[in-house]
Structure formats: structure tokens, C-alpha cells
Amino acid sequence: MLELDGKRCRELYSAAKIADRVAELGREITRDFSGRGRDLVLVGVMKGSVIFLSDLCRQVNLPLTLDLIGIASYGDETRSSGVVKVTADLSHPIEGKHVVVVEDIIDTGLTAEYLLENLRTRNPASVKLCALLHKPSRAKTEVPIDYLGFTIPDEFVVGYGLDHAQRYRNLPYIGVVEPSAPSEPDGA
Numbered sequence: 001m002l003e004l005d006g007k008r009c010r011e012l013y014s015a016a017k018i019a020d021r022v023a024e025l026g027r028e029i030t031r032d033f034s035g036r037g038r039d040l041v042l043v044g045v046m047k048g049s050v051i052f053l054s055d056l057c058r059q060v061n062l063p064l065t066l067d068l069i070g071i072a073s074y075g076d077e078t079r080s081s082g083v084v085k086v087t088a089d090l091s092h093p094i095e096g097k098h099v100v101v102v103e104d105i106i107d108t109g110l111t112a113e114y115l116l117e118n119l120r121t122r123n124p125a126s127v128k129l130c131a132l133l134h135k136p137s138r139a140k141t142e143v144p145i146d147y148l149g150f151t152i153p154d155e156f157v158v159g160y161g162l163d164h165a166q167r168y169r170n171l172p173y174i175g176v177v178e179p180s181a182p183s184e185p186d187g188a
């Protein structure tokens, strides 16, 4: 158990375990897109996927380009509402390209569903979804995940790009911040 800002953080996946899994995902993407020309684009969804994206792209042994898209979901800090908008668009058109969307986590699936639909209207050659984490117990819609790192239980996770109120993204591991224990009454 680690200590974060006086809160207890239980490690779910160590940096080493994440690195091994990211390397495997990179090999899968390399295998699937070999021989498809020079038109592979990895699209990271800001901000949560940027650390995953930077590690993943170095494990793909093919020519590729990188782009980023910013998405805002109207909800509270920990729950997505499914009402989504693009806050920062791609820098280049994806028409005719093979796109792999790189997401940090698929929770309800509503954000990814919206994003995939949006990207498909731009006439790419193909669109695949790569997610580091998936919480199937919270799914509100079925989004096929083509490349998946880990399936996790319904717990709010932070680290390796994932935040809580914009913090903890820089943790090298993925952990669960435990609720604070009620303080002991005086004299107990």
C-alpha cells in the first residue's frame, strides 16, 4: 500500500507489468498492420491516453503518424454522462488512413462510441480501438475493443495518465485510491 497526499493507494498494476502488456499490444498492432502501406495513424484521446500512447507507439514497429483529439464529457468528476463534444480536433484529415484510437479506459463506453462514430464519418480506411483498461461491469453500450490491456473491476483508478480531478496522471503505476478511513474517536 502506497501513500498519496495522505491517502492510501493500492497498486493494481506495476510499471513493469504495464510495460510488458504495452509491448504485447504493440506487437499485435505491428502484426495486424504490416503490409498496409504508410497510412497508420495512432490517435490518442487527451489527456488520459498520452502516457499510454507515448509508450505504445514506440512498441509498434511500423511507419506511423500520431495525432491527438480532445474530448469533453459532461458529467461529474468520476462519471461520464454520455453527452460528449470534441474540444480539440485532429491536426490532419484521416480520410483513407488506418486509424487506431488509443484510449486510457473504457468505462460506460459512451465516450468511445461517440468518438468512433465521429471518426467514421471522415472516411478513414479503417478504425480500430485500443484501450489500456476496460470496466465491463459499468458498460452502458457495447463497444468492441480490438486491442485491450487489462480488464478491471468497478473501481476508480489513477496513474499512468489517468487522473482524479486532474491529479495523479504522473504515477508510473495504476492504482486505486482507497476511501479515507473514518478517524478514531478521541480516547479510543
Ligand code: IMP
Residues within 6 Å of the ligand: 048, 073, 078, 079, 080, 082, 103, 104, 105, 106, 107, 108, 109, 110, 111, 112, 155, 156, 157, 158, 162, 163, 164
Ligand atoms: P466512459 O464514457 O464512461 O467510457 O468514460 C471514459 C472516460 O472516463 C475515460 O476516458 C476517463 O477519462 C474517465 N474515466 C472512467 N473511469 C475512470 C477511472 O477509473 N479513472 C480515471 N478516469 C476514468
